[in-house]
Amino acid sequence: MNKQTLFKSLQQQGVTRRGFMKYCTALTSLMALPPSMIPIVANALETAKRPSVIWLSFQECTGCTESLTRSHSPTVEGLIFDHISLDYHHTLQAASGDAAEHAREQAMKDNYGKYLVVVDGSIPLADPGYSTIAGISNLDMLNETVAGAAAVIAVGTCSAYGGLPHAAPNPTGAVSVSSLITDKPVINVPGCPPIPTVISGVLAHYLTFGSIPELDELGRPKVFYGQSIHDRCYRRPFYDKGLFAETFDDEGAKKGWCLYRLGCKGPMTYNACATLKWNQQTSWPVESGHGCLGCSEPNFWDAGSFYKALSIPDGDYAKAAGYAVAAGVALGAAAGFVNQKTKSAAVSQHSTVSVDDFAVNKDKK
Amino acid sequence: MSSEALADIKIQIDTPEYDSGNLHSILSEIKFALEQLLEQKKTHCIDLRAMPWSPGEEDKLEQYLGRGEISVELNALGKSTFYETRFSGIWIVTHYNQEDEIIGKLIEITTMPEMIFSQYEDIKESLENIQIQP
Amino acid sequence: MEMFSNANDFLLWVRGDAFNIALTILIIGVFIRVMEIFLLGRKNDFSEPRGTEWGPGLKNIVTRSVADNGTFKRAPFVVVVGYIWHICFFIVLLFFVPHIELINAMLGIKWPGLASQFVDAATVVAMVALLAMLWHRLTHPVLKFLSTYEDYLVWFVTFLPLLTGYIAFHRMIAPYPMALGLHILSVEILMVVFPFTKLMHAITLFIARWYTGAMMGRKGIES
Numbered sequence: 001m002n003k004q005t006l007f008k009s010l011q012q013q014g015v016t017r018r019g020f021m022k023y024c025t026a027l028t029s030l031m032a033l034p035p036s037m038i039p040i041v042a043n044a045l046e047t048a049k050r051p052s053v054i055w056l057s058f059q060e061c062t063g064c065t066e067s068l069t070r071s072h073s074p075t076v077e078g079l080i081f082d083h084i085s086l087d088y089h090h091t092l093q094a095a096s097g098d099a100a101e102h103a104r105e106q107a108m109k110d111n112y113g114k115y116l117v118v119v120d121g122s123i124p125l126a127d128p129g130y131s132t133i134a135g136i137s138n139l140d141m142l143n144e145t146v147a148g149a150a151a152v153i154a155v156g157t158c159s160a161y162g163g164l165p166h167a168a169p170n171p172t173g174a175v176s177v178s179s180l181i182t183d184k185p186v187i188n189v190p191g192c193p194p195i196p197t198v199i200s201g202v203l204a205h206y207l208t209f210g211s212i213p214e215l216d217e218l219g220r221p222k223v224f225y226g227q228s229i230h231d232r233c234y235r236r237p238f239y240d241k242g243l244f245a246e247t248f249d250d251e252g253a254k255k256g257w258c259l260y261r262l263g264c265k266g267p268m269t270y271n272a273c274a275t276l277k278w279n280q281q282t283s284w285p286v287e288s289g290h291g292c293l294g295c296s297e298p299n300f301w302d303a304g305s306f307y308k309a310l311s312i313p314d315g316d317y318a319k320a321a322g323y324a325v326a327a328g329v330a331l332g333a334a335a336g337f338v339n340q341k342t343k344s345a346a347v348s349q350h351s352t353v354s355v356d357d358f359a360v361n362k363d364k365k
Numbered sequence: 366m367s368s369e370a371l372a373d374i375k376i377q378i379d380t381p382e383y384d385s386g387n388l389h390s391i392l393s394e395i396k397f398a399l400e401q402l403l404e405q406k407k408t409h410c411i412d413l414r415a416m417p418w419s420p421g422e423e424d425k426l427e428q429y430l431g432r433g434e435i436s437v438e439l440n441a442l443g444k445s446t447f448y449e450t451r452f453s454g455i456w457i458v459t460h461y462n463q464e465d466e467i468i469g470k471l472i473e474i475t476t477m478p479e480m481i482f483s484q485y486e487d488i489k490e491s492l493e494n495i496q497i498q499p
Numbered sequence: 500m501e502m503f504s505n506a507n508d509f510l511l512w513v514r515g516d517a518f519n520i521a522l523t524i525l526i527i528g529v530f531i532r533v534m535e536i537f538l539l540g541r542k543n544d545f546s547e548p549r550g551t552e553w554g555p556g557l558k559n560i561v562t563r564s565v566a567d568n569g570t571f572k573r574a575p576f577v578v579v580v581g582y583i584w585h586i587c588f589f590i591v592l593l594f595f596v597p598h599i600e601l602i603n604a605m606l607g608i609k610w611p612g613l614a615s616q617f618v619d620a621a622t623v624v625a626m627v628a629l630l631a632m633l634w635h636r637l638t639h640p641v642l643k644f645l646s647t648y649e650d651y652l653v654w655f656v657t658f659l660p661l662l663t664g665y666i667a668f669h670r671m672i673a674p675y676p677m678a679l680g681l682h683i684l685s686v687e688i689l690m691v692v693f694p695f696t697k698l699m700h701a702i703t704l705f706i707a708r709w710y711t712g713a714m715m716g717r718k719g720i721e722s
Contacts, residue, residue, distance in 0.1 A: 017484035019441035022460055025480075026468040028412075035410035035471060217674070218505060228675055234385050234419035242596055242614040256420075261600055268510065268676045275417045280466050287420060297676075298507045304514065310679070311597035312604040315515040317522055324523040328530025335531050336538025343539070 007046040020045075027208070031201045032223045032272070044208045051207065052107050052115040054145055058138040059131040059165050059174060060121025064156035067193035068200065101134050104145070112148040116206060119177050122158040122165045126173030142180060151185045151212060152177060155199055157295060160188035160219070167301035178219060185212050188219035192295035195276050198224045218298065220270065229266035229292050232274035235259070253289060263307040264291030271296040385419045388426055391472075395455060398474040402454055408475040430455060437481050443468075447478050506677040513680045513687070521687035528694025529702065536706060549719030559712025559722050560705055576635055580628050587625035591618055591661070619668065626661050629654065649696055656692045659685040 010020055024042040028035065057065065107115060119142065124130035128137030136144075146152055154177040157163040165174035178186045189202050202221055205213045213221040230236065238244070238258040245252035245259055258264070269292050273284040285292055291307070294300040304314025391411065398409035413423065436448035443462040450457060456478055460469035566578045592598055596612035603609040633654055636642045663682035672678040692698065715722035 016441055017486040018439065018480055021480050021484070022439070022441055022445055022469075025471070026460055026462075029414050029469045029471075032415065034415075035412050038410075218507075228670075230675075231670070232417040234387075234417055234422075237385065240615050242612050244596060260597065268507075268674075268679065270674065275415060281414060283420075298505060299511055303507075303511055308604065309597060309600035311601045313514045313518040313601075313683075314511075315519045317519055317605065320519040320523050321526060324526035325530065327523075328527040329534070331527060332530045332534025333538070335535050339535060339539050 027204050030197055031204050031208070032276070041208055048208055048210060051150075051210075052111040053118060053203075054104055054107060054115055054149075055118045055120075056138075056141060056145060057133075058119065058121030058142070058159065059124050059172065060156065060158050061164075062120075063193040064120040064158075064199070067196045068155075098134070108145065108148050114150050115148065116203075117145055117149040117152045118155055118203075119152060119159045120155045122162050122172075122174035122176060123180060124165070124172035124174050126171065130172040139180070142177070146181055146184055149184055151187065151206065152181055153187045153189060153202060153206070154178065154219075155189045156194060157190040157192045157298075157300070160190040161298035163192065164301055166299070186219055187212055187215065187221060190218075190220060190225075190296040190298075191271060192293070192300075194296070195224075195272055195278060197276055198272055216270070218270075220296070224272045224276075225270045225296065227270065227272075227274075229269045229271060229274050229286070233266055233286060234274070235286060248289065256289075259286060259289070259291040261309055262291050263305060263309060265294035265297075265300070265303070265306075265310055266292040267310060269294040269297055269300075385417075385422065387416055387418060387422055388429075391416065391426065392429075395472065395474060399452070399454055402474050402476075408473065410474075411472040413470040413472060427457065430457065439480065445480070447481060506674050506680065510676040510680040510683075513683045517684065517687055521690040525690040525693055529699070532694050532699055533702060533706075536703070544717070548717045550716045552713040552717050555716025555722055556709040556713035559715075560708040562722075563708045563711075577632075580631050580635070584625055584628035584632065587621040587628065588661075590621040591625060591664070594618060615668070619665070622661055622665050622668075626658065626665070629658050629661070652692065653696050653698055656685075656689045657698075660689055 007020065010023065015023070021038075021042065024038050024045060025035075027045075028038045028041045031041075033041070055065075121131070121138075123138045123142060125139065128139060131138045133141060154160045158165065158174070159177045162170075162174050162176045162179075165172050166176070178188065187202060189199055191198065201224065202213065205211075205221070205223075213223055216222050216225060218225075230239075233239075235256060235258050238256070239260060243252060243255075243257045244261045245257045246261055247253065248262065253259075253262075260266075264286065266286065273292070274286070277284045277287070293306050294303060297303070304312065308314070394411060398407075398411075401407045401409065416423075431451035433449035433451050433453065436446065439445040439447070443460070444465070445458065445460045447456055447458050449455065454474055454476065456473045456475065458469075458471045458473055458478055458480075459467060462468050571578050590613070593602075593610075594613040595615070595618040599609060599612050636646055636650065636654075660682065663678070663685045666672055667675070667678040667682045670678065672681070689698075693701075712722045
């Protein structure tokens with residue numbers, strides 16, 4: 001468990017001052033901080049110690065780990081991993097078996113109160129057997145590991161909000177990390193998967209400053225999740241002008257018009273896709289012609305069709321309307337019947353009507 | 366699976382003809398920074414990765430700024446290129462990693478980007494290492 | 500009623516269960532009210548008809564849209580502001596593309612929409628018109644005397660969707676799911692209140708105008 005600073009460890013690798021400055025520039029950009037922060041980041045890295053990180057993978061598809069460890073040769077993300085002490089990652093260390101579990105326990109003991117726990121995947125509560133590692137249930141491993149953690153980062157919508165397993169009818173009883181851990185700071189980094197640079201940016205922030213970035217009401221770092229897709233979408237001028245694509249290959253779609261009518265959930269989704277984009281800033285769903293799915297929001301799987309506009313209600317309203325019409329006709333007929341009876345009775349009794357029966361405000365003079 | 370093969374695939378970007386306003390705002394910022402450089406010797410840096418570019422817009426900006434008479438290549442943790450545009454004082458800096466992926470892209474309004482200078486920490490190390498008997 | 504842990508849950512409830520409930524109440528209520536009218540029927544008229552019923556009846560539905568001179572002279576404010584309010588309201592309801600999507604999903608019909616700035620402007624004008632109507636109701640002595648709580652309730656449930664729609668469109672409340680949820684909820688409130696108040700005029704106006712025209716037509720006089 002290396003306790004030297006990041007700067008020292010880069011120096012030992014033969015990285016020059018120029019290399020270090022380049023690293024800081026890239027890291028600052030990665031954290032979505034303005035270039036004026038580069039000297040501050042540099043200063044922090046010159047003094048920051050490498051934190052110990054334990055990565056727990058629970059009920060997940062491994063997409064988040066894939067998203068982050070995409071590269072097979074050093075990139076900035078890779079360097080972060082080289083320079084944190086990744087003491088445990090059960091997928092990457094799968095072949096090590098028991099030795100990996102011992103490494104985890106040792107890391108927890110040596111760095112008690114100071115290590116970072118990263119979680120991807122939801123935790124099944126219906127039956128621990130749904131997801132276990134080395135025979136230990138996810139719930140137990142989470143509670144055990146988080147006990148001595150400084151902070152928890154929930155990577156991906158599954159660990160942040162329950163994600164796909166949590167969608168109706170939730171057969172495994174899947175829950176999010178934050179619904180179980182309430183006594184430690186939890187940073188949610190949702191997305192299905194999250195943008196790789198967002199994951200590394202959040203890790204980098206903790207690595208650099210040893211603190212948690214400012215979070216919104218859903219526990220997401222405001223620096224990446226503070227703006228909605230809609231507010232940063234380059235197709236916004238088309239939305240404002242009322243120019244929408246109606247199908248995926250019509251004239252409007254080819255001209256790059258707004259995808260609201262094709263189900264884009266951009267207006268209610270908060271993520272960095274519109275600015276950071278995907279695949280090294282190549283493109284992102286809307287730019288490629290497909291509406292936003294809202295994958296960084298809780299319950300996005302249950303929020304109605306991906307291809308129906310946001311303004312369309314997503315329950316079974318046709319069925320409800322059908323029943324309502326039937327009930328309405330029946331009750332209407334009943335009301336009509338009662339009214340007829342009242343009228344006949346009034347006619348046969350020669351009842352009279354006076355002006356007071358029609359008074360608007362009976363208590364006013 | 367090498368990145369060169371991927372880069373060989375020709376992609377044509379169909380740029381829709383409308384103004385997102387990005388070019389206007391960034392060029393205004395650049396112009397203002399250039400004024401500040403001239404009058405107050407203040408340097409400025411713009412992170413191009415932070416802008417919500419529409420397809421083809423970033424290329425349009427680079428095409429407009431063009432290339433000047435000087436360019437510098439750095440090899441540290443991968444390649445980095447610095448070149449002055451046809452507007453003196455406006456430099457475009459691109460940082461690549463060892464996989465030739467872009468990890469940073471900035472516009473620097475300065476007389477010369479800081480990173481090009483030899484750094485005193487490195488000079489100190491050179492002094493410790495240099496031999497008078499090679 | 501579920502407790503919402505965040506704005507997204509609120510939006511999902513409002514778009515799902517709450518909408519179904521409101522729609523059910525609206526449909527049942529409207530059916531009862533309309534069927535009551537028709538099932539009560541009309542008294543038999545054994546006199547000799549001097550004209551037809553249906554032609555003048557249908558014609559009257561359209562011609563009554565223009566206020567006659569006498570009405571206009573007596574209440575110019577109500578006629579003018581009433582028109583402005585209704586026209587702007589229909590522009591907002593029927594020509595904003597997200598609304599068109601909603602109507603298309605439910606009824607299968609579609610038409611071109613307007614650019615959002617026009618809808619935005621119409622919303623503001625409609626809200627101003629409504630506020631003017633409220634002021635008029637509170638300051639005109641006869642209107643004030645006649646007004647009941649229902650009049651003010653109806654005004655309120657009509658004003659809310661416009662206000663919340665404006666707020667949602669301009670994203671004045673964060674996060675957006677909260678703003679959109681409030682807008683949809685305000686519409687659901689309007690739906691629930693609709694059949695049991697004078698808002699039913701939206702449907703009964705066709706029946707009433709037809710009836711007046713038909714009666715006069717039968718008597719052979721102009722309506």
